[in-house]
Structures are given as C-alpha cells and as structure tokens.
Amino acid sequence: MGNSDPAEMAAKKASHPAGFFRSRWQGAAPLDRLFWRDLVLVGTAINAAASVLALILLGLKMPLALVLAVHFAPVPYNIFLTLAVWRTAEKSGGLKASLMMIGSALWLILVVVV
Numbered sequence: 001m002g003n004s005d006p007a008e009m010a011a012k013k014a015s016h017p018a019g020f021f022r023s024r025w026q027g028a029a030p031l032d033r034l035f036w037r038d039l040v041l042v043g044t045a046i047n048a049a050a051s052v053l054a055l056i057l058l059g060l061k062m063p064l065a066l067v068l069a070v071h072f073a074p075v076p077y078n079i080f081l082t083l084a085v086w087r088t089a090e091k092s093g094g095l096k097a098s099l100m101m102i103g104s105a106l107w108l109i110l111v112v113v114v
Contacts, residue, residue, distance in 0.1 A: 034088055043081050043111070054067050089104075
C-alpha cells in the first residue's frame with residue numbers, strides 16, 4: 001500500500017514548487033520544454049501581465065515606486081529561466097542548444113527593456 005511507482009513519485013516531486021525550480025536549475029527538465037513552454041510562453045505571459053497591471057496602476061495614479069515594483073517583479077524569475085536554459089543547453093550541446101542560449105539572452109533583454 002505504501003509502495004508507489006518511482007515515475008509517479010518523481011512527477012509529484014516535480015509538481016511541487018521547489019521541485020519545479022530544482023529540476024530546471026539542475027537541467028533535469030527537457031530543453032525544449034524549458035525554452036518554449038517555461039521561458040517563451042509562460043515567462044512572456046507573466047511579463048505581459050505584470051506590465052498591464054503596472055500600466056493600470058499608473059493610470060490610477062498610484063505611486064511610481066509601486067508601479068515600477070510591479071513592472072520589474074518578474075525580473076528575478078526571468079533571470080532564473082534564462083540561466084536555467086543556459087545551464088541545460090550547455091549540457092545538451094549542439095547548434096539547437098546554442099540558438100536557444102542566444103534566444104534566451106535576447107528574450108531576457110526584451111522583457112526587461114519592454
């Protein structure tokens with residue numbers, strides 16, 4: 001009754017927030033998933049939501065410090081994702097991994113500036 005399938009246990013562990021970050025940092029997540037889903041899709045959505053919220057706060061004449069804090073709140077997560085892509089791509093090697101490293105660096109610059 002207490003015995004679980006190892007794959008099931010790994011999936012449960014990865015679904016935990018610490019497991020999510022650990023798997024990305026250690027290069028355990030597939031590079032395609034890390035780059036396309038986590039960085040490009042989810043990361044961009046988080047940045048867009050933060051920017052929209054910051055613009056709403058600015059329109060409501062909230063303090064500029066709050067507006068800037070909301071706008072730049074995703075930056076640590078963006079840096080984490082970019083570094084995770086780099087770490088995973090370095091393990092993978094090849095042209096595709098190199099392009100993903102360049103793409104993640106350009107993405108980071110884009111989301112921080114815009």
